[in-house]
Structure formats: structure tokens, C-alpha cells
Amino acid sequence: MRRYIFIFYLSAVWTLACCSDGARNVSGFIHATYSVGGRLKNMDEIRQSDFRQIQFVYLMACPPLEMADFARDKQFIADKYVNNFSYPAGEEGDALVPSLIEKVHADGSKVLISFPGVDFDRIVHVPEQRQKFAAMMAQFTDKFGYDGIEIDWEHTVTPHTHLWLMRDIRKELDRLAEKSGKVYYLTTALNSVHQYSKSVADSLCRYVDWVNLMMYDMGGGIWEDAVATHNTPLGDIREIVENRWGVFEPQKLCIGLASYGFYYKGIKPGIKVEGCLKDYGRYFDYNELPALLQNGWIEEYDAVQEVPYYFSPDKEEFVTIDNLMSLEKKMDWVKKQNYRGVFWWEFHSDFQFAREGESRGTHYFMDFVSGYIQKNMEK
Numbered sequence: 001m002r003r004y005i006f007i008f009y010l011s012a013v014w015t016l017a018c019c020s021d022g023a024r025n026v027s028g029f030i031h032a033t034y035s036v037g038g039r040l041k042n043m044d045e046i047r048q049s050d051f052r053q054i055q056f057v058y059l060m061a062c063p064p065l066e067m068a069d070f071a072r073d074k075q076f077i078a079d080k081y082v083n084n085f086s087y088p089a090g091e092e093g094d095a096l097v098p099s100l101i102e103k104v105h106a107d108g109s110k111v112l113i114s115f116p117g118v119d120f121d122r123i124v125h126v127p128e129q130r131q132k133f134a135a136m137m138a139q140f141t142d143k144f145g146y147d148g149i150e151i152d153w154e155h156t157v158t159p160h161t162h163l164w165l166m167r168d169i170r171k172e173l174d175r176l177a178e179k180s181g182k183v184y185y186l187t188t189a190l191n192s193v194h195q196y197s198k199s200v201a202d203s204l205c206r207y208v209d210w211v212n213l214m215m216y217d218m219g220g221g222i223w224e225d226a227v228a229t230h231n232t233p234l235g236d237i238r239e240i241v242e243n244r245w246g247v248f249e250p251q252k253l254c255i256g257l258a259s260y261g262f263y264y265k266g267i268k269p270g271i272k273v274e275g276c277l278k279d280y281g282r283y284f285d286y287n288e289l290p291a292l293l294q295n296g297w298i299e300e301y302d303a304v305q306e307v308p309y310y311f312s313p314d315k316e317e318f319v320t321i322d323n324l325m326s327l328e329k330k331m332d333w334v335k336k337q338n339y340r341g342v343f344w345w346e347f348h349s350d351f352q353f354a355r356e357g358e359s360r361g362t363h364y365f366m367d368f369v370s371g372y373i374q375k376n377m378e379k
Contacts, residue, residue, distance in 0.1 A: 024183055024209055029377040030055050030254055030341025031370060032212075034114065037061030039348045040096040048354045048361035049347075051107035053370040056185070058114045058150040058212075058343070061087070061097045062140070065115075067122045070129040070136075077132055082139045101145055110147035112185055113140060117153030124161040131168050138172035141184065148173065148185030154214070155191065159200045162188070163207075170207040185209050189256075192218070192240050201247040210340045211248060213241060216258035219320055222278035229270050231261045231320045233305035234330055242337070254341040255334050259286050259349035259365045261321025269309060269318060284319055286350040286364055292319065299323065324368055331372045342369065 031054045038060075040046070051057065063085050069077060087097045104111045115137060123129040137149050149169055153162060166188060173184040189212040196204070204211070215237045220226035230236075237255075245253060264281035267273050273280060289310065293299075296313040307326040310319040322330075334342060350364045 024185055026055055026209075029373055030210070030343075031373055032056035032058065032254065032341065032343040033347045033366065034058045034060065034343065034345050035100070035347040037094040037097045037100075039346070040093055040100060041348075042092055043096065043099060044353065045351070045361070046096060046099050046103050048359065049103065049351070050360050051104045051109045053366070055109055055341075056147075056187075056343075057100075057104050057109065057111045057347070058152075058187070058189075059097065059100065059111050059146075060114045060116065060152075061094055062113055062115050065119075067119045070123045070133050071126075074132055074135065077136050078139060081136050082143055085140075087144075098144070105145075110185065111145075112148040112150040112187065113137075113144070113146040114150040114152050114189075117151060117157065119156070120151075120153055120165065121156040121158070121161060124165045127164075130165055134165065134168035134172045137169060138176050141173070142176055142180070147183070148187070148209075150186075150212075151188040153188065153190070157190065157194060159194070159196045159204075162190075163200055163204050166204060166207045187212060187254075189214055192237075192244070195244060196247055198247040205248065205252050208252075210252050210254050212254045212343055213245060213256055214345070215241065215256045216260075216345060219262065220277050221262060222276070222281055222283070224276045226277050227270060227272050228262070228264045228267055228277055228281060229320070230302065230305050230307050230309075232258050232322055232326075232330075233302075233307055234326065234333065235305040237330075238333060250338045251340045253339050254343050255330070255339055257327065257330065257342050257344050257365070257369065258322065259344055259363070260284060260346065261286075261319055263288075263317070263319050265317045269320075284321060285348075286321060287352070289319065289321065301325075322365065324365075327365060327368060328372065331369060331376070335377060 033054055035057050063081050069080060088095045101111050123133055141149055151166065151169070166186065170186055173186055177184050186208050187210055188208050191214055216232050218233060218236060219229040219231045241255065261284045262281050263284040267280045292310065297310050299308050299310050301308045306329050308323050310321070312318070344366060350366065352362045352364070354361050
């Protein structure tokens with residue numbers, strides 16, 4: 001009799017585990033976007049935004065983090081970052097975060113709170129501090145009605161410490177789910193330069209629902225000792241993802257798309273210059289491009305990297321950013337490789353307010369990719 005009870009118990013545990021994982025599964029291709037809370041313009045933008053075309057918003061709107069705080073007791077941490085924290089009053093920026101969450105949910109999509117990892121390495125290697133950090137994030141998620149957590153850890157990450165942090169966050173979210181009955185998602189964004197072993201990748205994938213690969217900022221940007229080239233070169237992206245990230249199952253990887261680029265003046269593509277590229281360039285939203293084209297800027301397509309440059313008439317200035325043809329080629333590749341989905345940095349870069357007589361705003365790039373997905377990838 002004990003033997004049958006034990007078998008039944010194991011079967012029940014296995015069924016619950018499978019159901020828990022399955023409940024977090026999203027059917028079909030994932031289309032998601034990052035949104036910076038500080039860039040929210042006004043309530044009209046929120047009302048006009050159509051979140052039905054995406055499944056997830058990764059919202060960067062967490063409290064400013066002081067890593068030294070996580071050496072203190074749990075109650076201090078909970079009070080500072082959760083109990084005593086509230087989004088500010090006002091009509092723009094982070095003040096609109098609660099309204100954004102409400103609108104995303106009304107459109108049937110999910111919102112994950114995104115924690116950017118500037119100094120995570122300072123606490124993650126200390127188990128007690130790491131666990132307090134994970135507990136705080138789960139409490140914050142619960143208080144403000146988020147649907148999970150996204151960890152955006154770009155530069156100082158090491159695979160094992162990353163794995164430990166995601167494991168501890170998953171434990172906290174699972175505890176939260178047991179109490180509330182709600183489904184909580186856990187994802188993470190990584191810079192393409194990192195390298196994971198197969199064993200660490202397999203372990204990581206037991207805790208995260210998918211991994212976001214940031215396949216942008218690949219062309220020098222505004223940093224030191226860099227060369228100004230394409231922001232999102234498909235040739236390089238293809239090689240990096242297929243070779244460096246092949247230890248992950250394709251269905252665990254989402255590929256980053258960019259609705260922004262970089263503008264440069266006084267330098268040529270591919271030529272190294274002295275000093276920092278921020279002296280020559282800056283970030284550039286797609287919404288700035290139409291005005292340049294009206295002033296005589298010319299598109300030149302790079303057949304090797306399968307993305308364009310845009311040059312001023314005198315060739316003294318240039319912009320690196322995608323166009324619809326290069327985005328279609330990226331989506332063709334994503335489909336062929338059977339990746340889990342795509343995501344955008346960042347929601348506002350190509351958003352246009354509704355035209356007169358219309359109720360919804362538009363996205364030049366995001367709307368195009370939504371149409372591609374509906375036509376080619378939805379079941």
C-alpha cells in the first residue's frame with residue numbers, strides 16, 4: 001500500500017511541476033518590447049498604444065538600487081524598496097507606470113518589471129545577500145501587479161553567478177505563485193559577447209522562461225576605442241547567435257531588434273578615430289529619419305551585412321539604422337532558425353501619436369514586424 005501511495009505522490013508532484021511550467025508557456029511566437037518608464041510622455045500615449053500586438057512589456061521602472069543595502073536586514077530592504085516606495089505623482093514619466101500596467105493588462109498582455117544589473121556582481125556572489133535581493137524583487141512584483149521579472153544584466157555578468165541569481169528569483173516567484181495562484185514569468189537579457197557552457201545553459205533554462213539576446217549596439221555606439229559601423233548587422237548577428245549561443249535550444253532564445261540607431265558626424269563608417277565616439281555621435285530614434293530623407297539624405301545598402309546606412313548629401317554625416325527590408329531579412333532568419341521570438345529596444349523610438357480622426361498610435365517598425373508574424377508565423 002505504501003508503495004502505491006509513494007508512486008501516486010511522485011506522480012502528483014511531477015504533474016504539478018509540469019503544470020506549473022506549462023502554465024507559464026506562451027503559445028505561438030513571442031513579440032515583446034522594452035519600455036523605459038521615464039520616457040512615458042502623457043496619458044494620451046498610453047491610451048493610444050496598442051499592446052494587443054505584443055505579449056510582453058519589459059518595463060524599466062524599478063527603484064534606484066543601492067547595492068550596499070543588501071548587506072542589511074530583510075525588513076530594512078523591504079521597507080525601503082517595497083513598503084515605502086511608490087511611483088511619483090505627475091503627468092509624465094514614472095508617474096504613469098501604474099496607468100501603463102493597467103492598459104497593458106486591459107489589452108490582454110503581460111508586464112514584467114525590468115531590473116538593470118549595473119552592480120549586481122557586488123551582491124550576487126554572497127548567498128545571503130543574493131537571496132534578500134531576490135526576495136525584494138518578488139515583493140515588488142507582487143505589490144505593483146507585475147506579471148514577473150526581467151533581469152537586464154549586460155556587462156559584469158559571469159555565467160555561474162547569473163545562474164545562481166535566476167535560480168533564487170525563480171524560487172521566490174514560485175512561492176509567490178503558490179500563495180496567489182497567479183502565473184509569474186522570469187526572463188533575462190544578455191549581451192551577445194558572453195559565453196555559456198552547455199551545462200550552465202541547460203541549468204539556466206530550468207529557471208528562466210527564455211533568454212533575450214541584445215543584438216544591437218554592435219557598431220561602436222558612443223563608447224571608447226570603438227569603430228562606428230552598423231548598429232544591427234545581420235551578417236554578424238547570424239554568426240554570433242548560431243555559433244556562440246548554439247548551446248541554448250532555439251526555443252529558449254528571443255532575438256533583439258532595434259527601432260533606434262546612431263547618428264555620426266565628421267567620421268566615416270569603419271574608420272577608427274581618436275578618443276570616444278560620443279564626441280562624434282549620439283543615439284538616434286527612427287522618428288528622426290523622415291526629416292533627414294526630406295532634406296536629401298541617401299540610403300546605401302550593405303549587401304554583406306544586409307542593413308543600410310543613410311548619408312547626408314555631402315557624405316560628412318551618416319546614420320546606422322534598420323529599414324523594412326533589413327527587418328524582413330532578420331525575421332526570415334529568425335523564422336528559419338526557429339527562435340522563440342523577438343523583442344524591441346525601445347517602445348518609444350518609432351511611436352507616432354494617432355492621426356486626426358484615429359484612436360490608436362502607430363509604430364513604423366513594430367507594426368511591420370507584427371504584420372510579418374501574423375502572416376508567416378502564427379498558427
